Amino acid sequence: MKIDIHKVALKAGVSIATVSRALNNSDLVKPDTKAKIQKIVDELNYIPNPIARSLSKQSTETIGVVLPDLVGEFFMDFIHSIDEEAYKRNWHVLISSSHSQRNLIETLMELMGSGRVDGVILMAPQIQDGIFEIISKSKTPVILVNTCGDFNGTNQIKIDNFKGAYDIVEHLIKVHNYKKIGMINGPKGNCDAEERFAGYLSALKKNKINRDPSLIVNGGFDVDTGCIGFTTLMNQKIKPDAIFAANDMMALGAYETAKELGIKIPDDVAIAGFDDIYLSQFLTPRLTTVHVPIYDLGSKAVKYLLAAINRDKKRQRHFEVLPTEIVIGSSCGCKH
Amino acid sequence: MKIDIHKVALKAGVSIATVSRALNNSDLVKPDTKAKIQKIVDELNYIPNPIARSLSKQSTETIGVVLPDLVGEFFMDFIHSIDEEAYKRNWHVLISSSHSQRNLIETLMELMGSGRVDGVILMAPQIQDGIFEIISKSKTPVILVNTCGDFNGTNQIKIDNFKGAYDIVEHLIKVHNYKKIGMINGPKGNCDAEERFAGYLSALKKNKINRDPSLIVNGGFDVDTGCIGFTTLMNQKIKPDAIFAANDMMALGAYETAKELGIKIPDDVAIAGFDDIYLSQFLTPRLTTVHVPIYDLGSKAVKYLLAAINRDKKRQRHFEVLPTEIVIGSSCGCKH
DNA sequence: CTGAAAGCGCTTACAG
């Protein structure tokens, strides 16, 4: 038999209002009464129905997380950190990835319009038209994760793609004296990709190396396009002496292809990546890459979102760029 | 201004009951009326409040997923497949991993007692006392994923650890003629680990190889214990000619250590793993391992859970063991 | 400090 607040009230000899107050730790309830009620609650193993509470309070204590389509090990850590942070505060996490079948917009609208969650963490490196309209029209607080640009009034948290890329390319230039640094770019329109590319260009410029369009190829952040990109770069007359892949997955593709073609890393060509995915430490040679503070990203996203929910007007907004850090392996030519 | 069912009813000139029926596609509503209501709904961009609906219908159309503490790339695919399957049916997914701070039992009890979800997918290779009490006492349907044994009355789905291990060890014996096959075991009490170990023992026995306790070491399913296990095995007088690691992460540890010690795989010692994690295809040499149908595991877990929820009495239960398949790389000695 | 009552936004048995 399902036990509800009435049963507790009956057994405790008080009204349901008092039970409710006691459980919400209102100081309108006498300590004695609280204790008495708590005893009954424990006895009966009563758990208040969160759905009813949500309806009444008009808040769900649940945050929604919307993820992009492609998911990798990266995201598990992200979710884990979100869950951890949410748990600490007794909040819940509703997951929703956008699928081939449905687009981000749809997912987002449904989540935000429905009242199923009090706020949304939206990871959207590939921002689509219409998203801002939805966000700004809605009263549901949102925090954008890894989204390009600075959208006024919207909470944002992201990683420092630019500086990470800048630093690692500068490492290739200054420490190793490479002159022909190729790049396998990420997908068009992807924020992370664009910022990393900008960092690459900037490092070249600051170090007075001319940008050579033949050394820049496009990729899609996956292994296959890494293979293709690497092949393209290495089949040209002017071969690069180092290649910066915009993420580790593409660097991995480069490794694979290098092995097949008998090209030695870093002797024939140096490689650097971005993300520091778990896998990269096990590559031979260890990949030089950029570490991304993924745990921090998740837990801060939760903190800022809850702050936004609690102050309920979106007055003061959060905008933060988390630092990235280069991780030196031997794929760049460093000895270990 | 938040728009609710009353606004829609007012504008459509009908009662809220009729609006509700129309939206639930009841055939008690005349097609004309339905059309008229739908038009208003679209105009106003009305989305019924799922919380109110849940309270009224006593069902949430949400499934809870409880994950163990250690999470890896494996789990992201699992969640993704669950989300995909749930989405198809317009269900939602609430994630809850057990943390250092809280144990599985607590997480589970809260989730099941609260009415926040209609059913739970519980991945628990390391089953704890008390879990069955909770499950059998509760009316909330549960499906156990990768849990050892056959618990009467409980829906279960798992992978064929035994056969996977058996097959891969038999491959080492029959194809490569290894005689001294070591094993780096998984954690004590872990279901997957125990079944894999049983498969190993059975393959030895069937092929008339005596079990040699000095060739069996314990591990914890992580890279570090793989390193330690490998070192231990290779430092003995009688060295193994092949090692079966109970999962790929430990095989990875073996690779690392082999590299450091200058031991060649597979020439000095063959290696086989289990899981076929994404990473393993990029190891040199490619790891011979056992593929686990993780996507299937997730989507079937959802299907069976929803079936259990819908038939609401737990009459007919689902129990399924998904086949595993060996993936031949060159770490076992096969040419590629 | 406590209780009776209204309200959160829906669904659905009941009556017509």
Next chain:
DNA sequence: CTGAAAGCGCTTACAG
């Protein structure tokens, strides 16, 4: 086919 009303299980302003 449609509507008035009760009910889902809580919270909280109001009155005492």
